[in-house]
Amino acid sequence: MEEITLKRTVLNVAGICNLKCRHCLAFIPYYKEKWIMSASEAEKLLNMYFQVVDSVDTFTVTGGEPLLNPEVTDILWKVCNYKDKIVKSMDFVTNSSLAFPAGLLDFFEQNRDHCKVILSDYGKSYSVRLKDIIRDLENRNIPYRISEFDGDNLYYGGWIDFTNHDLKWKTIEERDINSKKCIHSTGKYFVINEGCLHRCSRSYWRMKNGIIPYTKGEYVDLMDESVPLEEKRKDLLVMLNSVSSTSCAYCVGLANDVPRVKPAQQLQQEGCR
Numbered sequence: 384m385e386e387i388t389l390k391r392t393v394l395n396v397a398g399i400c401n402l403k404c405r406h407c408l409a410f411i412p413y414y415k416e417k418w419i420m421s422a423s424e425a426e427k428l429l430n431m432y433f434q435v436v437d438s439v440d441t442f443t444v445t446g447g448e449p450l451l452n453p454e455v456t457d458i459l460w461k462v463c464n465y466k467d468k469i470v471k472s473m474d475f476v477t478n479s480s481l482a483f484p485a486g487l488l489d490f491f492e493q494n495r496d497h498c499k500v501i502l503s504d505y506g507k508s509y510s511v512r513l514k515d516i517i518r519d520l521e522n523r524n525i526p527y528r529i530s531e532f533d534g535d536n537l538y539y540g541g542w543i544d545f546t547n548h549d550l551k552w553k554t555i556e557e558r559d560i561n562s563k564k565c566i567h568s569t570g571k572y573f574v575i576n577e578g579c580l581h582r583c584s585r586s587y588w589r590m591k592n593g594i595i596p597y598t599k600g601e602y603v604d605l606m607d608e609s610v611p612l613e614e615k616r617k618d619l620l621v622m623l624n625s626v627s628s629t630s631c632a633y634c635v636g637l638a639n640d641v642p643r644v645k646p647a648q649q650l651q652q653e654g655c656r
């Protein structure tokens with residue numbers, strides 16, 4: 384069967400966050416059930432992911448806020464077992480509000496040739512540990528970059544509001560045209576949430592919440608033992624080769640021409656639909 388190479392996959396290891404960003408790309412504040420991935424779950428999941436996928440350029444560990452997962456360092460070591468299949472980098476994304484445990488800094492120091500830490504900067508009120516983290520990373524010569532989400536020079540101009548899930552594109556042609564502008568569609572980007580591989584967190588959220596049906600060839604349940612490996616690979620190839628999916632019909636898309644909103648606006652309490 385054809386080799387499967389992805390540009391990026393994001394593994395969500397914590398369906399919880401200490402912030403409540405209204406426009407969270409992963410909708411974390413809106414989930415009623417919070418969850419945290421254990422290291423043993425990660426081990427099984429990674430074993431299956433790297434059978435389904437032959438290689439990935441960048442493999443990113445994040446959440447929610449990954450530092451709320453007490454086993455996050457163990458999980459990163461398990462990802463590291465597959466570094467031969469991770470072509471460019473193992474990335475780690477945090478909201479810079481929590482301290483890095485010493486073991487995590489040790490991990491990044493020992494694997495600095497393969498890793499990059501990405502620090503979201505939501506400003507002084509939220510990213511309260513940013514300076515301390517930068518100091519620790521620089522002291523250990525660990526590669527990092529900052530995604531600026533505060534001030535006048537916002538990363539990618541700010542965030543996009545994906546919280547409206549109404550049908551937006553009525554025909555396949557319309558949804559294909561919009562999806563061709565979306566970086567998830569064009570960039571072979573994928574996410575893993577609760578063991579399921581999707582094109583994006585919007586697709587995952589919309590299926591989980593019944594906005595769209597679970598459609599074969601639009602997601603891969605990596606942990607479903609009733610589906611043989613070859614079938615999972617075939618389903619992923621269908622995803623890779625389609626211009627758009629059902630979810631794209633309900634979506635503005637992650638594209639340059641979509642209006643931006645101020646990042647990290649905090650919610651009180653409300654629903655998302």
Ligand code: SF4
Nearest residue numbers: 565583630631634636
């Ligand atoms: S258009 Fe929306 S649903 Fe479709 S891949 Fe892009 S972000 Fe996901």
